[in-house]
Amino acid sequence: VLLDGLVLPREETSMTWMGPHTLYPYLFHFVFLTWHDKAVEQYPPPIVNSTAGHVLVLAFHVxxxxFVTAFFSSSAWRRPFDWLLKPQWLDPLMQTVQASLVPQKAVEVPDGGGY
Known part of the structure; x- marks a missing residue:
């Protein structure tokens, strides 16, 4: 609980808008990993041996x-996949199915005298 109080922001941040759309980066992060692997094959990074170099690499990755999360959360990326991840086209079908369901009467179970 203490960690939540110290770490969670109390006001909007530059990442707040991404919150409702985090399913997209989660589902598509393998797309980025594929792009990343192809880029590393084409342009091999230099070998880093110093501590400062490792810190810079980690900072670069943050x-x-x-930016990768912002890209996959953007409306430009979400729009082509909304039909699949927000299937509103199924609503009429689901309403038809729900309307056809008839509530069943409860069956009375005789008391067996206890167990």
Whole structure:
């Protein structure tokens, strides 16, 4: 609970708009990993041996992941997949199915005298 009070923001941040759309980065992160692997094959990164170099690489990845998450959460990326992940075209079908269901009467079970 203490960690939540210290870490969770109390006001809107630059990432707040992404919150409702985090399913998209979760589902499509393998797309980014494929792009990343192809880029690393084409342009191999230099070998880093220093601590400062490793810190810079980690800092770069934090910024990179922010932008990747923003890209996959963007409306431009979500729009082509909304039909699948928000299937509103199923609503009429589901209403028809629900209307055809008839509530069943409860069956009275005789008391067996206890167990």
């Amino acid at each position: 910024v990179l992941i922010y």
